[in-house]
Amino acid sequence: MADLSHSRSASAGSAANGSRRLFHNLFVRNFSAKLAATPMIMTVLIVFIGCTAWTIFYSFTNSRSLPSGELVGFDQYTRLFSNRRWNASVLNIMTYGVTSLCFTMVVGFLLAVFMDQKIRFESAFRTVFLYPFALSFIVTGLVWQWIMNPAFGLQAAVQSWGFTSFTFDWLKNRNMVVYALVIAGLWQGTGFVMVLLLAGLRGIDEEIWKAARVDGIPTWKTYIFVVLPMMRGVIVTTLVIVGSGIVRLYDLVVAMTQGGPGISSEVPAKYVYNYMFGAGNLGQGLAASSVMLLTVFIILIPWMLIEFRPKSHS
Amino acid sequence: MQHSVSIKDLSLNFGHVKVLQHLDLDIGQGEFIVLLGPSGCGKSTLLNCIAGLLDVSEGQIFIGGKNVTWEQPKDRGIGMVFQSYALYPQMSVERNLSFGLRVSGMKKDEIEKRVSRAAEILQIGPLLQRKPANLSGGQRQRVAIGRALVRDVDVFLFDEPLSNLDAKLRSDLRVEIKRLHQRLKNTMIYVTHDQIEALTLADRIAVMKGGVIQQLDTPHVIYNRPVNLYVAGFIGSPSMNFFEGSLSGGTEPVFTADDGTKIPARNYKFDTVPDSKPMAAVLGVRPEHIVIGDHAKTMTFQAEAEIEIVEPMGSDTLAWTNICGKSVTFRCDSDVLLEAGQKLPVGFDVERGSLFSAETTNRL
Amino acid sequence: MEVPTDWNQYVADFPKLREAGVIPFALAQGWPTNGIFGVLLAGIGGTDLFLAVNRDKDVTAVEGPDFRKVAQAYADLRDAVDVNETVGQWNEATAQLINNTAAGNIMGDWAQGEFAVAGKVAGKDYDCLPGLGLNAVLDTGGDAFYFPKNDDPAITEAQLVLAKTMLSPETQVAFNLKKGSLPVRGDVDMSAANACMQKGLKILEDPNGVLPSGEQLLSSDTQQQLQDLEIEFFSDKSMSIDDFVGQFADIMSSAD
Numbered sequence: 018m019a020d021l022s023h024s025r026s027a028s029a030g031s032a033a034n035g036s037r038r039l040f041h042n043l044f045v046r047n048f049s050a051k052l053a054a055t056p057m058i059m060t061v062l063i064v065f066i067g068c069t070a071w072t073i074f075y076s077f078t079n080s081r082s083l084p085s086g087e088l089v090g091f092d093q094y095t096r097l098f099s100n101r102r103w104n105a106s107v108l109n110i111m112t113y114g115v116t117s118l119c120f121t122m123v124v125g126f127l128l129a130v131f132m133d134q135k136i137r138f139e140s141a142f143r144t145v146f147l148y149p150f151a152l153s154f155i156v157t158g159l160v161w162q163w164i165m166n167p168a169f170g171l172q173a174a175v176q177s178w179g180f181t182s183f184t185f186d187w188l189k190n191r192n193m194v195v196y197a198l199v200i201a202g203l204w205q206g207t208g209f210v211m212v213l214l215l216a217g218l219r220g221i222d223e224e225i226w227k228a229a230r231v232d233g234i235p236t237w238k239t240y241i242f243v244v245l246p247m248m249r250g251v252i253v254t255t256l257v258i259v260g261s262g263i264v265r266l267y268d269l270v271v272a273m274t275q276g277g278p279g280i281s282s283e284v285p286a287k288y289v290y291n292y293m294f295g296a297g298n299l300g301q302g303l304a305a306s307s308v309m310l311l312t313v314f315i316i317l318i319p320w321m322l323i324e325f326r327p328k329s330h331s
Numbered sequence: 332m333q334h335s336v337s338i339k340d341l342s343l344n345f346g347h348v349k350v351l352q353h354l355d356l357d358i359g360q361g362e363f364i365v366l367l368g369p370s371g372c373g374k375s376t377l378l379n380c381i382a383g384l385l386d387v388s389e390g391q392i393f394i395g396g397k398n399v400t401w402e403q404p405k406d407r408g409i410g411m412v413f414q415s416y417a418l419y420p421q422m423s424v425e426r427n428l429s430f431g432l433r434v435s436g437m438k439k440d441e442i443e444k445r446v447s448r449a450a451e452i453l454q455i456g457p458l459l460q461r462k463p464a465n466l467s468g469g470q471r472q473r474v475a476i477g478r479a480l481v482r483d484v485d486v487f488l489f490d491e492p493l494s495n496l497d498a499k500l501r502s503d504l505r506v507e508i509k510r511l512h513q514r515l516k517n518t519m520i521y522v523t524h525d526q527i528e529a530l531t532l533a534d535r536i537a538v539m540k541g542g543v544i545q546q547l548d549t550p551h552v553i554y555n556r557p558v559n560l561y562v563a564g565f566i567g568s569p570s571m572n573f574f575e576g577s578l579s580g581g582t583e584p585v586f587t588a589d590d591g592t593k594i595p596a597r598n599y600k601f602d603t604v605p606d607s608k609p610m611a612a613v614l615g616v617r618p619e620h621i622v623i624g625d626h627a628k629t630m631t632f633q634a635e636a637e638i639e640i641v642e643p644m645g646s647d648t649l650a651w652t653n654i655c656g657k658s659v660t661f662r663c664d665s666d667v668l669l670e671a672g673q674k675l676p677v678g679f680d681v682e683r684g685s686l687f688s689a690e691t692t693n694r695l
Numbered sequence: 696m697e698v699p700t701d702w703n704q705y706v707a708d709f710p711k712l713r714e715a716g717v718i719p720f721a722l723a724q725g726w727p728t729n730g731i732f733g734v735l736l737a738g739i740g741g742t743d744l745f746l747a748v749n750r751d752k753d754v755t756a757v758e759g760p761d762f763r764k765v766a767q768a769y770a771d772l773r774d775a776v777d778v779n780e781t782v783g784q785w786n787e788a789t790a791q792l793i794n795n796t797a798a799g800n801i802m803g804d805w806a807q808g809e810f811a812v813a814g815k816v817a818g819k820d821y822d823c824l825p826g827l828g829l830n831a832v833l834d835t836g837g838d839a840f841y842f843p844k845n846d847d848p849a850i851t852e853a854q855l856v857l858a859k860t861m862l863s864p865e866t867q868v869a870f871n872l873k874k875g876s877l878p879v880r881g882d883v884d885m886s887a888a889n890a891c892m893q894k895g896l897k898i899l900e901d902p903n904g905v906l907p908s909g910e911q912l913l914s915s916d917t918q919q920q921l922q923d924l925e926i927e928f929f930s931d932k933s934m935s936i937d938d939f940v941g942q943f944a945d946i947m948s949s950a951d
Contacts, residue, residue, distance in 0.1 A: 081916065101942070102923040167779045189778045191930060224417035224490075227384050232431030232478070233405025242430070246421035277724050278778060279930025280923060296919030 069310065076303035084299055093304035103305065106283040109195050113284070114263040116199045117206075121259055122252075124203065125210030130240065132211065133218045143215075146208035154205065158272025161201035162188065191281040194274055198282060201269060206262065210255055217251030218244065253324075264313060285309050333396050335360045335518035336381065336486055341390035343373075343380060343542075350376050351542045354390070361516045365529040368539035369565070374522045375490055377539070381520060382488050383407050395485055405435075407486075410479025414491040416471040418463040424474050425459040428481050442481075449480040452511070469500045476511070489521040493528065505531060526566055530554065538562050556685065560692040563615045563685055569649060571615040571685070572659040578612035578686060578695065580605030586614050586681065590656040594632045598682040601695055611689035618649065620683045621661035623675050630678030638673045652677065701828030702738060702768075705799060709775050712798045720772060721788035721797035722781045729925045731801045732769055733909050737834055738827030740765045742906060745832075748947065749912040757944045766936045766943075773929045792821065807875020807891060817875075818890030831898050836908045837879060917950040 044051070079089045097103050128146060132139055149157065164170045167186040175183040187193035187200075221244055229239040245252070267286035270276060276283040285305060293302030336358040343351040351373050358364050366374040379385040381392060383404035391400045399407045418427050428449060432442045450456040453473045463471055472492055479487055489508075493501045509532055512519055523529055529536050530550045537547045538561075546558040557563035563571050576588040584596040584605070594614070627633055639658075640651040648665050651658060654677065661677065663669070686695040696715075699705040709719040722728065737745045740761050747756035756762060780797075782788050789809045791797035800806075807817065815821055826832045840861070842854040860866055864883040871878050872887060877895050885896055898904035909918060924946065928939045 081914075100920075100923075101927060105927075162783070186779055189781070222415050222417060224413040224415045225419070227379075227382070227404075228411065228413060228417035228419075228475075228478070230384060231382060231404045231409065231411045232434070232482075233403070234431060234434050238434060243419045243421075247419075249421075275725050275783075277926070277930060278781075280927045281930065291919060292916070296916040297914070298916040298919075301916070 072303050072310075073307050076300060076307045078300050080299035080303070082297035082299065089300070093300045094308070096301065097304050097308065102280045102283055103285070103288055105280050106285045106288050109282060110263070110266065110284050112195050113199055113202070113266065114260075116196065117202050117263055118256075118259055120199065120203050121207050121210045122255070125207045125255075126214050128207065128211040129214035129218055132215050143212065146211055148208065149205045150209040152205065154268040155272045157201050157205045158269045158274075161197070161204070162273045165197055165200075188274060189278055191278050194278065194282040198266075198269060198273060201273060202262075202266075205269075206259065210259060213251060213255045213258075214248065217248040220251075221247055260316075264309060333360070334358060334393070335362065335395065336520065337393040338377075338381070339391045339393070341377075341380060341392065342388050343376060343385065344388045349542060351380070351387075354542070354544060356537065356544065356547065358518055358520065361518055363512050363519045363521065363532055363534045365533035365536045366520065366522045366539055367524070367526060367529040367536050367565075369524060372539040373542040374524075374539050376542075378488050378490055378520060378522045381407075381486075382409055382411050405431075408484045409486045409488055410482040410484045411488040411490065412472070412475045412479050412492045414494050416463070416468075416475045416495075418471060418474055418478075420463050423460050423462055424455060424466070424477075427463065427474055428459075428477050431478070432481060445481040445483060446477075449477040452480065452514070453477050468496050469504055472496065472504060473507075476508075480515075485518055487517050487519045489519065489523075491523055492521075493523070493525070501528075508532065526568065530566075538565060540565075556694070557615075558694050560613060560615070560687045563687070567617060569618055569660045569662075571617050572621070572654075572657065572661075574614040574616075574655055574657055575689065576612060576614065577609045578605060579607055579609040581607030586612060586686065588614070588655040588657075592634075592655045594681055596631075596681045596686065598631070598680070599684075599686060600682065601686075603695065605695060612695065613687045613689050613692075614681065614684055615687065616659075616679050616684040618660045619662040621654075621659065621677055621679045623661070623663055623667070623677050625676075627676045627678030631680050631682075633676060633678040635674060636677045638669050638671050638675070641669045641671055698822050699824075699828070701824065702735075703829075705824075706768075706771065706775070708798075717795070718777075718780050718791060718797035719799070720776055721791040721800040722776050723785045723788040724781055724783055725926075726922070727785045727788065727802065728929050729922045730803075731772065731929075732765075732925045733834060734801050734827065735765050735768050735772075736762075737832055737906055738829045739768050741830050742832055742903070745906060749909050750907070752947050752950045754944050754948050757947050758940060762943075763936065763940060766939055769925075769929070770936055770939075774932060778930070804876045804891070804895060805874055807889070808873065811873065811875060816889065817892070821891075823891040823894060825894050825898055831901070832904050832906045833877075833895060833898050834906045834908045835877075836910060914951045917946065920946045 075084050076093055077088050077090065078085055079087050079092070132142060132146075136142070152160075165172075165185065165188045167173065167184070167189060170185075172183060172185040175185070187197040225243060225247070226239065229243055234243070265286050266284050267290065270282055270284050270287055274282040276287055286309070289302045289305045289309070292298045292305065334357045336356075338354060338356040341351055341354040341356075342349070354377065356364075356377075366377060368374045376385065380387050381394075383399065383402060387400060391398055393399065394407050394409065397408075404411075419430060422430060425446060428446045429442050432445065446459075447456075450459060453476060455470065455473050455477060458466060458470060458474070463474065466474065472495075475492070492508075493504055496504065505528055508519075508521075512532075521528075521532060530553075533550055535547060535549055536553050538545045538553060540561055546553055546562045548556075553562065554566055557566060557571075560573075564573070574586075574588050576586055578584060578586050578596070580601075584599065584601070586594045586596050587609075588594065622630060634654055636652040636654055638650050638652055642649040642651075643665060646665060647662050648667065648669060649660055649662055650669050651660055653659070687693060688695055696708065696711065699708060712719040722731075736748065740748075744756060744759075744761045744765070747753040748762065782791065785802055785806070786809055788797070788800050789802060789806045792800055793810060793813045793815060804823075810817070810821055817823070840858070842858070845851065862880065864880070867878040867880060867883050868885060868887065871885070871892070872889075875889070875892065877892065877899060878885060881899065885892065888896065909921075913921070921943070924939070924942050928934050
């Protein structure tokens with residue numbers, strides 16, 4: 018602090034001195050640490066920031082199969098938001114996202130709590146719940162496509178047992194197909210959420226539980242008011258993992274519904290893929306992916322502002 | 332008089348492992364009991380049983396005359412303080428103190444009254460709005476004690492409450508706990524592996540080993556008249572010097588050390604006077620009961636010894652020497668200047684020491 | 696029941712087929728659904744409309760009455776199809792035909808390969824209506840083979856041998872008899888071909904019988920948009936024909 022105010026009040030003569038110090042601080046100090054971090058810094062600069070900038074720039078061009086530098090303003094975006102398939106995709110991913118996020122977190126947490134009750138055969142249960150996560154979304158999608166197929170799957174089976182009025186045709190139902198995706202997604206991902214949250218639960222000091230029991234706090238209140246707040250870090254990690262899985266949802270849709278019936282289970286990532294590679298319209302695909310990126314930022318920035326705001330000690 | 336806490340024939344098994352075996356313990360109103368022993372001796376387990384955090388396999392627990400063996404912890408009239416403080420990290424100190432009371436549905440002004448009283452007693456008033464993360468270890472442990480305090484209970488349970496603190500804080504807080512006990516006059520049951528804490532705090536110490544209470548008595552008796560070799564060796568630092576040998580009883584009891592040295596034990600207060608038939612025995616003498624110089628000449632045992640190592644401790648000095656073919660330590664005033672290699676007369680009185688049967692390890 | 700001679704007869708038979716417990720029209724999701732629209736456009740709309748729309752990107756043709764008729768036919772088919780009977784892949788739809796659970800389907804000539812494998816004979820066990828029996832045209836396309844250029848003369852020679860073999864009359868005959876499709880060269884003897892292939896070969900003899908496919912006329916970007924629209928329209932019974940035509944015209948106005 019004293020240093021800073023000194024250089025502020027110093028005359029122009031010490032400006033050169035200041036820039037030398039800046040150089041020193043930037044490059045010479047902790048040189049080996051900075052050298053070691055260079056590959057990662059370059060990766061971030063080139064792969065993440067560089068490619069993002071490239072994507073955004075070319076979303077303002079009329080690039081088709083190959084990138085072109087001809088700028089067309091917001092044309093790609095105008096077309097994007099007047100496209101019925103894109104708008105349906107956005108709506109679908111929102112429905113899927115909110116439902117899937119709520120259910121994976123709640124069900125995953127309840128399963129973790131269940132596993133934390135010192136039950137017998139815990140590792141067997143854990144394996145069973147986690148097993149679907151070892152399968153790709155493609156396999157998951159194909160399996161559930163058969164289970165939910167009204168002609169062969171659950172509906173046909175239950176009807177053949179005599180319950181002829183039973184219907185479960187979500188895959189063919191334009192209004193319910195997104196929830197069919199949610200079910201398959203839950204089946205695949207909940208075990209993983211459970212394992213993450215279970216690790217968080219196990220990290221809670223046992224004496225906290227004892228203290229709560231002595232205080233006479235009911236178990237469910239201990240979970241909600243004491244344990245959950247203590248698991249904040251694990252929960253944020255889980256939310257980020259689940260959230261990124263939702264945003265990039267693609268393979269499950271391709272395997273399970275191909276976006277159908279009609280366009281009623283289309284998702285943004287599939288739109289990006291189809292227009293970039295299938296339709297050879299790079300500009301349109303990049304505009305769509307830029308919008309996806311923007312959405313992620315809109316969700317993340319308020320959270321980051323809260324999380325990383327300078328902490329004040331009162 | 333009614334006992335504050337009474338434990339009758341308590342056993343606890345984890346599968347085939349017997350952690351506590353047929354344990355009896357009566358604790359008086361306002362008494363400060365310390366459960367002392369090495370890790371794995373069952374002292375914390377016993378405390379958890381009293382708190383109701385572990386279900387017992389056999390036996391009964393009474394608190395305030397009420398059979399609480401199968402009561403929930405909250406209904407036992409106890410407060411508990413843990414080694415890791417176990418504060419709720421997302422809540423302010425004030426909320427940590429009041430959370431249990433709020434959940435129980437207590438009236439607001441009563442909660443406020445209790446919290447401010449606890450804050451006043453523990454001098455944590457200025458910390459009430461802070462989160463535990465912004466407190467020092469000592470402050471956290473005070474809050475943890477406060478959480479037990481607001482419950483307004485008769486019995487406080489402490490599970491190694493000072494073990495996570497550094498030495499300086501530990502002795503400060505030790506005094507505070509003693510002061511607290513003197514002010515509140517609650518029954519306190521305190522688990523520790525630290526004998527200094529036990530000796531300084533306790534009205535009575537229960538020395539435990541293998542799930543069994545070896546000896547339950549005042550610190551003075553525990554220190555001076557240990558009931559068996561285990562207690563004798565466990566209490567005291569540096570530990571008691573032991574001489575193996577044999578004891579012939581009768582009217583003129585004599586202890587003969589393994590190297591043949593005969594030590595008369597005429598004035599020793601035997602619990603049970605052994606008969607004249609010689610028996611294998613162990614003589615234990617505390618380092619501070621070995622005296623040197625002229626003073627040694629009045630002792631029932633006297634010898635000339637050569638100093639091997641000298642350890643000045645500041646307040647006193649420890650020295651290593653060899654008596655009766657055994658390496659022994661003794662303690663003397665720090666003003667006495669000792670040197671390695673120095674020869675001087677040493678001596679002790681057998682009646683200040685302890686005699687144990689080598690066979691049963693029990694005090695004779 | 697008689698085998699219909701054109702699309703209109705076939706559609707008129709739908710209720711009767713339903714009564715008989717047969718799925719009138721076997722449908723696979725995805726591209727087969729858009730393919731139908733192209734076939735209807737050529738068959739019902741005729742060659743001129745097909746070219747006006749696909750080649751000339753003529754928005755007025757899209758908004759005209761003939762196109763509307765095609766859209767209406769597409770909507771009628773949509774309303775006749777039970778969504779629970781649709782299948783995932785084209786060969787499953789063909790299987791419905793082979794198993795006699797469905798009456799008919801719109802598919803390329805390669806479907807005949809499936810019939811052949813199942814031991815079915817064209818003209819006896821099944822039949823074809825090229826151009827829906829209304830407008831005898833074929834929309835053609837084929838697969839292309841590209842050989843990478845290289846410096847090794849032995850490989851270049853092998854490439855030439857492969858190309859020669861694939862295009863030799865013997866290979867063409869043998870391959871197309873198996874696949875059920877038409878040869879890429881007109882100078883081979885296809886007398887061994889089945890009844891369906893004979894119909895196709897006859898159309899091929901007429902230079903006006905061959906239509907360039909939509910894939911050749913429209914950019915893949917435009918095709919993708921049309922595909923999205925057609926699939927949406929076909930799945931959503933509440934989407935009106937006006938809406939469909941309007942959207943179609945919109946896409947064609949900026950088509951390339």
